[in-house]
Every structure is written in C-alpha cells, then in structure tokens.
Amino acid sequence: MTRFSRTLLVSFLLAIWLLAPFTAEAYRIESSLRQAQEDGRLTPEEAQGIQARIDQTREQGLPSAPFAAKVEEGLAKHVRAQAIIHALDVIRGDYVFARDTLRRNGVEPTPDDIALTGDSLRLGLTRLELTAMADLNPPPPMLATAARTRAALNAIDFPAPLSDKIVRQGLSLGSLKPGWERLFRVVQRTREVGIPDATVADAAARVLADGGSPAELLQELGLTGRDTRHEPGASK
Numbered sequence: 001m002t003r004f005s006r007t008l009l010v011s012f013l014l015a016i017w018l019l020a021p022f023t024a025e026a027y028r029i030e031s032s033l034r035q036a037q038e039d040g041r042l043t044p045e046e047a048q049g050i051q052a053r054i055d056q057t058r059e060q061g062l063p064s065a066p067f068a069a070k071v072e073e074g075l076a077k078h079v080r081a082q083a084i085i086h087a088l089d090v091i092r093g094d095y096v097f098a099r100d101t102l103r104r105n106g107v108e109p110t111p112d113d114i115a116l117t118g119d120s121l122r123l124g125l126t127r128l129e130l131t132a133m134a135d136l137n138p139p140p141p142m143l144a145t146a147a148r149t150r151a152a153l154n155a156i157d158f159p160a161p162l163s164d165k166i167v168r169q170g171l172s173l174g175s176l177k178p179g180w181e182r183l184f185r186v187v188q189r190t191r192e193v194g195i196p197d198a199t200v201a202d203a204a205a206r207v208l209a210d211g212g213s214p215a216e217l218l219q220e221l222g223l224t225g226r227d228t229r230h231e232p233g234a235s236k
Contacts, residue, residue, distance in 0.1 A: 029054055029068050036075050046081035053088040062095045063111035066119070094121040098147075101130055102140040109140035120147035124154035132164075136171045146176055152184035162201035169205045179213050186214050189223060 033051060036042040042050075050071055057067050067088055074084035098117035102109035109117075121127065125147055133146050146167050153163045166183070170176025183204065190200050200221065207217045218224065 029071060032072060032075055041075070041078060042081055049085050050081065050088070053085060053092065057092055060096065062092065062099065063115045066115055067091060091118065091122070094118040097121065097127060098130070101134045102143055104134050105137050105139065107140055109144070113140045113144040116144040117147040120151035123151040125151035133167060133171060136168065138171045142171065142174070142176055145178055145181055146171055148181040149176065149183055152181060153187065156184050156187060158184070158187055159197055162197055165201050166204045166208070170208045173208060175208045175211045183214050186217055189218070190221060193223070195221060
C-alpha cells in the first residue's frame with residue numbers, strides 16, 4: 001500500500017470514528033420516535049416536529065446529546081408531544097444565546113462550554129448576568145465556569161451583589177478555574193455555622209486574588225472539608 005493510500009485510509013477511518021456517536025444517537029432517536037408512533041403515543045406529524053428540532057440543533061452546531069436526552073425522558077414519561085417540542089425550543093434558545101455569548105471574544109466554544117452555560121440559564125442564571133460577565137472578555141471555558149458558579153449561587157439565594165463581586169474578581173484576574181462552580185457548597189457550610197455571606201464573599205475575593213480554590217476558601221474561613229456533595233435545593 002502506498003503512503004498516499006494509507007493516508008486516505010486513515011482519514012476515512014477517522015471520519016467514521018468521529019461520526020459514530022452522531023450516527024448512533026440519530027438512530028436511537030429515530031427508533032424511539034418510530035416506537036412511540038407504533039404505540040400510539042405520537043402522530044407522524046408530532047414525531048416529525050420533534051425530529052425537526054433535533055435536526056435543527058445539529059445544523060446550528062449545538063450539542064445534540066441534551067436534546068436527545070430530553071426527548072427520551074419525555075417519551076418515557078408519556079409527556080405530550082407539544083410539551084416536548086416546547087422544552088426543546090426553550091433549551092435551543094438558551095444554547096444559542098450561550099453559544100453566541102461565549103463566542104464574543106473571538107474563540108469558538110466547545111460543546112461542553114455551550115452545554116454548561118446553556119444549562120446554567122435554565123438553573124437560575126439570567127441572560128443579563130451572563131452578558132455582564134462576558135463583557136469582561138474571559139475565554140469560553142472560564143465564562144462557562146462563571147455561569148455555573150453564578151447559577152448555583154442564585155439557586156441558594158446568595159445576594160446578587162456579593163455573587164457579582166466574587167465572579168468579577170475571578171474573571172478579572174483569570175483565576176476562576178474549574179472547581180469554583182462548587183462554591184455554593186462552601187456557602188451552605190458557612191451558613192450552617194453562622195458565617196455571614198458578606199464574610200464569605202470577602203474571603204472568596206482574597207482567595208481568588210491568590211489564585212486559590214474553594215478548598216482554600218474553607219481553610220481561609222477556618223473550616224474543614226466536610227462533605228458537601230449536595231446540589232442546590234437537594235435534601236441532606
């Protein structure tokens with residue numbers, strides 16, 4: 001086999017490997033929609049409407065896995081087709097806004113960055129808050145971390161001015177790295193022991209100025225790394 005032939009073969013195999021997840025996901029969705037029609041849970045028009053939304057997300061370069069998961073969840077729970085379509089439209093709107101905002105500094109975001117930021121918009125982050133953070137021109141991964149951090153703080157009613165202080169410090173200094181999205185766990189712990197939110201915000205700003213992490217924030221506040229694996233709003 002010539003070198004040119006080997007190059008073509010490698011390119012062909014690589015293309016197949018890259019397309020495999022997409023092909024499997026597409027087949028799975030089509031199969032689920034076909035089964036729902038056979039079971040009488042969807043009309044052909046409803047199935048086409050759902051499939052059109054999935055196709056649109058792919059054409060727009062959005063992460064398709066969350067949309068596929070929402071369809072599978074809706075079908076499993078016998079949710080009405082129009083409710084599934086509405087949910088897909090809402091998610092797509094958030095993801096498009098997230099993608100366009102993440103692109104503002106000229107760097108193309110990864111699918112994970114888009115998903116993390118888009119989901120944050122559904123978990124408590126406002127578009128105005130995301131836009132304000134993007135104005136500081138952070139790279140997409142850091143903006144995505146900031147989005148999830150702020151969304152989680154919003155979910156536990158952490159005062160907005162204090163959240164803004166923390167996030168702006170981290171984005172301005174480039175120190176808001178992965179891991180800070182778990183800041184809400186520190187806040188849950190400090191509230192248990194009676195430490196004011198303002199004190200936590202001041203300490204977080206100092207730790208971010210030193211390039212530290214939430215674990216170091218706990219130490220700064222004189223606390224230990226007690227298990228805080230609960231999500232915002234989860235029962236303990």
